[in-house]
Amino acid sequence: MGNALKRSTLRSCGTMTTNEQEDAYPPAVCPIDDCMELVAHSHLLRHIMSAHMNSSHPSKLIAEQTQLREVTTGAVTLLMLDYHRLPLGRDLCLAVLIWRGDGRWDLSVPQRDLSQSVQALSLHVPVLVMVCRTTWKSLLTPPCSRPGPNERRDVDRELGKLLLIWLLCPAIRRPVAVTLGIINSELKCQQRQRLLLRNFATRVHINHFLTAPDPYFLHIEEEDLEELCDSGQSAVFLELVINGELQPQPQLAN
Structure with a gap:
């Protein structure tokens, strides 16, 4: 009875229960490179850890330095950007930040079905720091016009190389x-x-990325x-701060 009352109260306040949230956000394809596995929002952390962070797994879809880091709102996280070693044209995960939220x-x-060693992180929000080293030509070429798998293309010689960096997470109810x-x-600081x-779903x-100030991607030319x-005399780092949930703006009186 108490649980039923709690669920009723949550719905009346406009807050979805866990089951309702899971029903509202169906599974989606893993965002890491060519991994085609469908992943539930409640199992994103479990999938990343088991499929892409397990040293015994043959996958090469994650950057070598990838690690799990627990972070708090406002804390500064530094990640080395060894961009010369990144392969071209692959969506890689630089790090998984476990954000405690606000x-x-x-x-x-x-996050469900985690191993006992990370079970305490189940109520945290996993944030995937994604990076792709690419070229403007690759970025601007429509998928239908790209070379087939048997066509040769020397991407390494293409000019205009750049890094794209973006952050992914399970579905969230507030920005x-x-x-x-x-x-x-x-x-x-360069940028x-x-x-x-x-x-992540x-x-x-690309048109949105090119024609308007984009709220999701940082890009920087090599x-x-x-x-x-x-020219190699200094290391380059990605500085990252999760500022927290955006607060709704107060309505001005007429």
């Missing part, structure tokens, strides 16, 4: 702001941008990275 448990579905920056070991976490069309690292 103390409101209803932001996302709990969450993040700040990304590109800095070197002398703390010189800093405020973005939003994005539901959604896709962003020429700028070379200048920042002083």
Whole structure:
């Protein structure tokens, strides 16, 4: 009776129960490179850890330095960007940040079926730091016009290389702001941008990325990275801060 009353109260307050959240967000394809496995929002962390972070697994779809990091709102996380070693044209996961959230448990579905060693993270929000080293030509070529699997294309010789960086998570009920920056070991900042976490099940069309200020992607040219690292004399880092849930703006009185 108490649980039924609690569920009724949650619905009357406009908050979905866990089961209702899972029904509202069906499974989606894993966002890491060519992994085609359908993943439930409640099992994203379990899938990433078992399929892409297990050293005994043959998958090469995740960057070598990928690790699990527990983070809090406002804390600064630094991740090394060894961009020269990244293969071209692959969506890789640089790190998985386990965000404690802002103390409101209803932001996302709990992560389920975790191993005992990480069971305490079930109410945290997993945030995938995604990176793709690509070229403007690859980015602007429609899928229907791209070379077939048997056609030769020397992507390494293409000019205009750049890095795309974005952050993915399970479906969330309220927008969450993040700040990304590109800095070197002398703390010189090349670029800093405020973005939003994005539901891993959604896709962003390239036209939106090109024609409007994009709230989901940070991109930086490799020429700028070379200048920042002083031709290899300095390391380059991704500086990341999860700022927290965006607060609704108060309505102005008429």
